[in-house]
Amino acid sequence: MRIIVALGGNALLKRGEPMTAQNQSANIRIAAEQLAKIKQENELVISHGNGPQVGLLALQHAAYHAQDTKIEPYPLDVLVSQTVGMIGYMLQQELTNLLPQTPTITVLSQVIVDPKDPAFEKPSKPIGQVYSKEEAEKLAAEKGWAVMADGQYYRRAVPSPLPKSVTGIDSVKALLANRNIVICGGGGGIPSCYNEKGELQGIEAVVDKDLCTAVVSQELEADLFIIATDVPAACVNFNQPGQKQIAKANPQALESLASEFAPGSMGPKVKAVINFVKATGKEAVIGSLNDIERIVKGEAGTRVTNSIEGIEFY
Template structure:
């Protein structure tokens, strides 16, 4: 099968963990081991990844240097694609020394400049803060902030992906049996200019939605969204929380899940299955192959 695997930002940098190069390398190595199991089972793989913690950190570093010259989010997104892609590529090749080669592709993803998401930011980026610190940063830097569990995070615009201009290049690489790491962080957000060219825009696209679009465009058989929880839960965080192990698309209402975390995964999984008749799985990173084989996680089919 052709499998598109979307790695959550929290799977690459655990919640509350210091965003050091060493920590990210260790987590990427763990992710590569899980993906390698899928490849050794005979499947072709395309890998996407989140970048919420990383792009937020780069934004902080950029603003700390010269706040009036801070890099826009599309440029920071490209930086994180290169940084994380390098780590994933290297660790996958280390995990599969006799396996297929790996290539990272910086991937532009076109969005609609009139998307209402630009007026209503929801995508969490960067580290978590206590409420007082989040409110101070919101006032001093003009950020939008929102609750994330019992903490707060910066939130930015997350428009829907419309088109992946580089999909033909990804297909060429797949034809040569290359594992492709692409659309990292949801891809570099761009809009179409009046002259037909592309230009970057201040946003972070949800990587699960981009992974769904990519999986459809590639004709993938399966879409796996791997994160730091073992399944989708009803009433998450409540005493009566219950894991959902199997569902058909119409059974799950995305509105029942948090907007910045599980909701886009449920939306993407259901939309992919409806559009293609394939399968979609959501669950823990280490369960990648077991989810694909219908033994773990939440399966939507």
């Protein structure tokens, strides 16, 4: 079975945890241990988030520019590529140590977006560290940032256009055919578009990791698409009286509950799994990374499938 797993940001860094290389490496080691359990007879492709990491790099480049104004800060697409290399290296190393007989390869994926996507006019993707409301408002005034609420904190917001396609899919298929674990679509891929000459070029944005991984899953003809996060299932009435975990849902029925899912957290995940199931007829699951073996067996998580009508709860 060909399985695509999108790792949530919590797999790399816990909320509020210092963004050190040591902390990220320790968290990635734990994630790799879970992923190794489902490799066995399956083909495995992994993607990951990068919001905090790309935000940190943006701050570092801005600080360097303040010291030497001749050096312009690097654009977001370049920063995304840097984070993909860093996180891919850490994840690749841990999986190689756990599964020394199975090569793990990291691929830089360029994701094609529409340069006229309305998202460029309305930044909506949180990146970087968290701030208090007062800190965020001060930075917005000083740096010209857009900022947005992210839970009880605030973060910088950048454009997040919809992914259209992903480059290098044939190469990923060849790697899978040779029994490699492949890390691709990291950080939502490197946002790119074609110019008037038909040449590929980067564009300043950050693409949602889950929506990008849904496209990767479609193009790789995945049998199962998993979004591995830190909650056991998608819920209705989340953090409210009457909260219920969704066990199974038809994609159309789940889509009718779109307002139940927060735009900055569960919303894109739900949209991604719906997109995949509608496009392919295969199944997708949102669930906890700690439950990933049971998810593959059909025993945990929120499973989106055409095999039922309506919604079933735990």
